[in-house]
Amino acid sequence: MKTALAIYKRELSAYFTRPTAYAIIIIFLILVMALTFTFGRFFRIGDANLEYSFFFWHPWLFMLLAPAVGMGLWSDEQRTGTIELLGTLPTTIWSAIVGKYLAAATVCLAAVALTFPIWITVNRLGEPDNLTIFSGYLGSFLVCCTFLALTMLVSAFTRDQVVCLIVSVAICVLMVLCSYGDFVIEASKNAPRWLVEAMLSFGVWDHFRSLMRGAFRLQDFVWFTTLIMASLIGTSAILSARRS
Amino acid sequence: MIEVKNLTKRFGPKVAVDNLSFTVTKGEVLGFLGPNGAGKSTTMRMVTGFFPATSGDIQICGISMRDQAEEAKTKIGYLPESAPLYNDMTVSSFLGWVAEMRGIKGKAKKEAVSRVIDTCFLQSVAKQAIDTLSKGYRHRTCLAQSLIHDPEVLILDEPTDGLDPNQKHEVRRLIKELGKEKAVLFSTHILEEVEAACSRAVIVDRGRIVADGTPAELKEKGDGSLHELFRKVTTRDTAKVA
Numbered sequence: 001m002k003t004a005l006a007i008y009k010r011e012l013s014a015y016f017t018r019p020t021a022y023a024i025i026i027i028f029l030i031l032v033m034a035l036t037f038t039f040g041r042f043f044r045i046g047d048a049n050l051e052y053s054f055f056f057w058h059p060w061l062f063m064l065l066a067p068a069v070g071m072g073l074w075s076d077e078q079r080t081g082t083i084e085l086l087g088t089l090p091t092t093i094w095s096a097i098v099g100k101y102l103a104a105a106t107v108c109l110a111a112v113a114l115t116f117p118i119w120i121t122v123n124r125l126g127e128p129d130n131l132t133i134f135s136g137y138l139g140s141f142l143v144c145c146t147f148l149a150l151t152m153l154v155s156a157f158t159r160d161q162v163v164c165l166i167v168s169v170a171i172c173v174l175m176v177l178c179s180y181g182d183f184v185i186e187a188s189k190n191a192p193r194w195l196v197e198a199m200l201s202f203g204v205w206d207h208f209r210s211l212m213r214g215a216f217r218l219q220d221f222v223w224f225t226t227l228i229m230a231s232l233i234g235t236s237a238i239l240s241a242r243r244s
Numbered sequence: 245m246i247e248v249k250n251l252t253k254r255f256g257p258k259v260a261v262d263n264l265s266f267t268v269t270k271g272e273v274l275g276f277l278g279p280n281g282a283g284k285s286t287t288m289r290m291v292t293g294f295f296p297a298t299s300g301d302i303q304i305c306g307i308s309m310r311d312q313a314e315e316a317k318t319k320i321g322y323l324p325e326s327a328p329l330y331n332d333m334t335v336s337s338f339l340g341w342v343a344e345m346r347g348i349k350g351k352a353k354k355e356a357v358s359r360v361i362d363t364c365f366l367q368s369v370a371k372q373a374i375d376t377l378s379k380g381y382r383h384r385t386c387l388a389q390s391l392i393h394d395p396e397v398l399i400l401d402e403p404t405d406g407l408d409p410n411q412k413h414e415v416r417r418l419i420k421e422l423g424k425e426k427a428v429l430f431s432t433h434i435l436e437e438v439e440a441a442c443s444r445a446v447i448v449d450r451g452r453i454v455a456d457g458t459p460a461e462l463k464e465k466g467d468g469s470l471h472e473l474f475r476k477v478t479t480r481d482t483a484k485v486a
């Protein structure tokens with residue numbers, strides 16, 4: 001576990017010595033604020049709990065930005081051959097996976113946390129339910145972590161960052177779209193019921209929406225942690241398989 | 245120190261390493277010779293625990309690489325063939341990170357880093373970013389990384405590849421020096437290197453050992469020339485394939 005910490009610190013400082021992390025965080029902040037104050041109609045609807053004006057946009061941004069954060073996690077390591085260093089140092093594959101994943105998650109956490117001025121703003125302007133807002137932040141971070149874990153899994157398959165980016169964005173877009181309201185209504189006209197059910201449970205909205213509204217449901221946490229754990233375990237399996 | 249028994253590696257139907265056995269004891273430098281594609285790197289990757297063997301047994305200082313990989317890896321310093329490095333770090337921060345990964349902390353870490361920087365002549369680039377280094381310096385940085393914990397077993401995959409003649413000479417001298425108190429296994433396809441640095445050498449071809457002995461013995465087998473022997477034992481096989 002000490003090596004996991006060393007790997008975590010190295011990865012995190014790598015994010016911030018390259019422009020990647022800054023670029024992603026700044027783009028996220030600009031876009032989320034722009035969307036909140038334009039299409040989100042933040043002032044007009046007086047949405048003090050930030051549900052529709054603010055949190056609503058997070059999955060749409062994360063489906064593009066989380067893959068950008070995670071695309072290099074293992075593909076770069078395989079392209080430059082540093083995986084051979086990592087694989088021959090006295091550490092386990094799990095320490096490496098956990099260290100790297102947490103470093104990427106920290107970048108995402110920074111992006112989400114840096115939106116705090118809007119939280120201050122709603123507290124100045126009105127009387128929001130801060131627990132609901134916290135729950136929204138939690139849900140938003142979990143969505144981001146889920147996308148990140150899937151990206152990590154994809155990055156284990158390829159040594160090419162661009163391929164990893166494209167494939168992971170495709171998966172994340174699918175997860176956002178397939179349970180989105182309009183899309184589901186359209187689909188339920190033609191598709192069989194089981195397919196619609198499957199789409200709903202595969203997509204993020206069912207699970208994110210309840211957190212966005214301040215409802216802590218066990219099933220949502222199970223869903224998020226299952227997806228994240230499954231991706232991490234998958235990553236370890238793929239990396240081991242590619243080495244033998 | 246390094247004991248390899250009946251090591252075999254298959255990639256699908258392809259046999260890259262075929263029933264290889266050898267030992268390297270303390271104070272010995274074993275040269276691993278062979279044409280490209282002979283299976284030298286594959287053998288080293290198994291010995292260092294990067295990937296598992298299809299079959300066979302590897303012991304490092306009496307510790308099994310299969311059953312106690314994490315512990316066995318603490319005994320080994322390894323220079324991979326392509327000298328991979330994290331390009332976003334500086335030379336000294338990279339070496340510090342490797343030290344940390346090997347459980348060296350605080351003052352000991354600082355000392356270890358400056359020791360290997362001295363041994364590998366990296367003083368002038370210590371604060372430089374790795375992606376701005378020339379090839380020779382990259383190689384030496386990776387070599388320095390393998391020495392940071394003063395390992396008992398040193399495995400170097402083509403350590404002189406891409407170096408200029410002066411650097412080659414320095415590295416050979418260094419290998420010979422280190423070989424006095426460590427078990428060193430290094431691969432090369434430069435035959436002069438064998439005489440310059442090894443106490444013993446094996447010639448590997450298509451995954452098998454085809455010749456084994458001290459440089460003098462090998463020379464004798466090749467009627468006075470290593471080149472002659474190398475051609476004799478390695479072309480015979482490729483001729484058979486063709």
Ligand SMILES: Nc1ncnc2c1ncn2[C@@H]1O[C@H](COP(=O)(O)OP(=O)(O)O)[C@@H](O)[C@H]1O
Nearest residue numbers: 255258260278279280281282283284285286287
């Ligand atoms: N990951 C791999 N998958 C399939 N074949 C491989 C892999 N790695 C090495 N080989 C094959 O194994 C053989 C030995 O390669 P290698 O050990 O790199 O040779 P050397 O280092 O002696 O030049 C080569 O024919 C190579 O193509």
Ligand SMILES: [Mg+2]
Nearest residue numbers: 284285286325
């Ligand atoms: Mg090789």
